[in-house]
Amino acid sequence: MKWIGLIAVVLTGALLLSAVGDFPDFGDPKSPANGGVGDFSVSQYYITHTEQDTKVPNVVTAVLADYRGYDTMFETTVIFIAGIGIIAILRSHPPGGRRGPAHPIDATVDGDHQRIIIGITCRIMIPIIQIFALYVVAHGHHSPGGGFQGGVMLGASFILIGLSRDLQAALARFSERRFIVLACLGVAIYAGFGLLCLLLERNFLDYGVLDGFFHTDPVMARSHGIFAVEVGVAFTVTAIMFAIYANLSSKGRLDEGL
Amino acid sequence: MFETFSIIAGAILLLLMLPAFYRVVVGPTAIDRIVAVNVIGTKTAVLLVFIGVIFGRVEMFVDFALAYGMLNFIGSLAAARYLHRVRPFYGKGGQLAEAEATPTERP
Amino acid sequence: MMYRAVTFSLLLAIWLVFSGIYDAFHIGLGILSCLFVTWISSDLLFDDRSLGFRARLGQAWRLGGYLAWLGWQLVLSNLHLLKLTLKPGAMAEVEPRITLYRTALKSDFEKFLLANSITLTPGTITIKILGDDFYIHSISKFAADGLDGQMERRIAAIFAPAGSGSPSPSAD
Amino acid sequence: MILDLVSMLLIAAGLLFFVGAAVGLVRFPDFYTRMHAAGKGDTLSSLLVISGFALHEFKDFEGMDFILALKLLAICVFIMMTSPTSTHALIDAGYEDGIEPVIAPDAENVLGDPTSRQP
Incomplete structure (x- = not known):
């Protein structure tokens, strides 16, 4: 079984490497992406048409979530699969059964400083970090940012609860059930908007057709579609960030954590 | 005038990361390296503001700096917490361990 | 609410x-x-909810004044540190020590403010808090002598105004 | 113009403190003293540099400049809150990790030997 896997990996790798020779040179101004084929250039099109196509000032966001939305959907799915893989591996066979903490905690070492200094700082910082994370998600159109970055920070704020108290306090707010549901929901939102476009007889993830759904014109609908998709990405990234921390820090037992 | 000054100051700040980097490489203890990485992180956050001023897009780079600072803070807290609870390097990096013949191990 | x-x-x-x-x-x-x-x-964000809005506003105002004073202390502390690092021969003045400082402050937030202020000012870092005892690492004798209780009095004044006389309950 | 000069002065002062912190990080004898240079040199110098920029952004006295300066000051507040906490967390972790502090000959370590506290 191991050998079959190895052969598959080597064959795929060789196949991919053999295609490298056909790529344009690095930074070649005449490559299809830069110079274009004939008089049509991809990057020129993005730079000149993004504003009138989608009303999104930030070209990168438009390319990421609209023009190449298919790619980003599977990036989100990769994150989702990574998280689910970690949960599946660690939760199914936690070392030493489900009893007892992973790291025995010595109360005399802790003193009062953990509770006072780190606890109070984190208590004050966490809501501020959360509002900043939501700000990053919401302003993906205007500033660099969006679902991935905001999701990482929102997940980090929950990790901070786990660091300043213990994992139980964090799990009380964001339980295992909730983070798995939220991770699935994020991917479902992204794929669901794509499917909605498909049902309305347009291409997958072609948000322009959703103008009836958002009660706007087709251009604004693309802008809103990008935002909705970013929210889905943020859901998945938040949930998976916290799920990975919770499982790795407690070795899959979800009891005391670090 | 102010832009030239910012570029020079930013270059000096970048050079000042070298002493911290020396600490990352030399150690001698694991936590010394973590502290030095933390110092480099703080300097990077400030450097991002420099870059924002030079490019004239401060409002954008402030977000970067703040996000970087936040993740730096969370990272150093997590590292400290890990060393505190798990103690993977217990007694190995301290000067006492070098003097003693028998290494101390955590039960 | x-x-x-x-x-x-x-x-x-x-x-x-x-x-x-x-x-x-x-x-x-x-x-x-x-x-x-x-x-x-x-x-x-707010842990203790026993106080009224007006009392909180007063505390926040006095906290601002305290932070301004702390900023000035921060400059002094860094000048001391700068002298220790850059002046040739000043490395002999580096006499690290760990001292015990006992505080009369009661609530967690006051202790938090004191510990962080100690960490920010003249060459001192709080290592541990056990009950009322602060264990403090100082970089030199000058820095250790800086802990004369002035900071503690200022913090106590934030949460218990001089007029009221009674110690404040606990504060955020 | 005057505002530019003042902000340049602030940034230069911040850089000077950054130099102090960097030199201290290399020259100080043990982990605990290096922590002093790392934790505090960075705090004040970041505050000075960023407040210098905040002053510089204030040039036109418009509403948006004010918001931008406030945004920069938010970084200052953030550093002021988090820096002492992470300094404390790291020095405490170092102590619990059994790093022996260098103590001056005329003083004693009231906290006791870090490695004797092994559970």
């Missing part, structure tokens, strides 16, 4: 400062986000 409202308006103020785009769509998103954060973590 009042604390929730205060949390919400603080968060909204932060959002408005950061956003910089004031159209209906973004402000609406801001209000939604603030409601969400208030819902999931309003118990974090």
Whole structure:
């Protein structure tokens, strides 16, 4: 079984490497992406048409979530699969059964400083970090940012609860059930908007057709579609960030954590 | 005038990361390296503001700096917490361990 | 309820400062986000809820004054550190020591403020707090002598104004 | 112009403190003293540099400049809150990790030997 896997990996790798020779040179101004084929250039099109196509000032966001939305959907799915893989591996066979903490905690070492200094700082910082994370998600159109970055920070704020108290306090707010549901929901939102476009007889993830759904014109609908998709990405990234921390820090037992 | 000054100051700040980097490489203890990485992180956050001023897009780079600072803070807290609870390097990096013949191990 | 409202308006103020785009769509998103954060973590920002709004406002005002004083102390501390590092021969003045400092402050937030102020000012870092005992690492004798209790008196004055005479209950 | 000069002065002062912190990080004898240079040199110098920029952004006295300066000051507040906490967390972790502090000959370590506290 191991050998079959190895052969598959080597064959795929060789196949991919053999295609490298056909790529344009690095930074070649005449490559299809830069110079274009004939008089049509991809990057020129993005730079000149993004504003009138989608009303999104930030070209990168438009390319990421609209023009190449298919790619980003599977990036989100990769994150989702990574998280689910970690949960599946660690939760199914936690070392030493489900009893007892992973790291025995010595109360005399802790003193009062953990509770006072780190606890109070984190208590004050966490809501501020959360509002900043939501700000990053919401302003993906205007500033660099969006679902991935905001999701990482929102997940980090929950990790901070786990660091300043213990994992139980964090799990009380964001339980295992909730983070798995939220991770699935994020991917479902992204794929669901794509499917909605498909049902309305347009291409997958072609948000322009959703103008009836958002009660706007087709251009604004693309802008809103990008935002909705970013929210889905943020859901998945938040949930998976916290799920990975919770499982790795407690070795899959979800009891005391670090 | 102010832009030239910012570029020079930013270059000096970048050079000042070298002493911290020396600490990352030399150690001698694991936590010394973590502290030095933390110092480099703080300097990077400030450097991002420099870059924002030079490019004239401060409002954008402030977000970067703040996000970087936040993740730096969370990272150093997590590292400290890990060393505190798990103690993977217990007694190995301290000067006492070098003097003693028998290494101390955590039960 | 009042604390929730205060949390919400603080968060909204932060959002408005950061956003910089004031159209209906973004402000609406801001209000939604603030409601969400208030819902999931309003118990974090304010821990002790026994005090009235007016008393809190007074505390916040005095806290601002204290922070200004602390900023000046921060400059002094860094000048001392700069002298230790850059002046040739000053390395002999580096005489690290760990000292014990016993405080009369009672509530957690006061201790937190004292510990962080100690960490920020003249060459001293709080290593541990055990009960009322602060274990402090100082970099030189000058720095260790700086801990003369002035800081503690100022912190106590924030939470118990001189007129009232009675020690304040606990404060956030 | 005057505002530019003042902000340049602030940034230069911040850089000077950054130099102090960097030199201290290399020259100080043990982990605990290096922590002093790392934790505090960075705090004040970041505050000075960023407040210098905040002053510089204030040039036109418009509403948006004010918001931008406030945004920069938010970084200052953030650093002021988090820096002492992470300094404390790291020095405490170092102590619990059994790093022996260098103590001056005329003083004693009231906290006791870090490695004797092994559970």
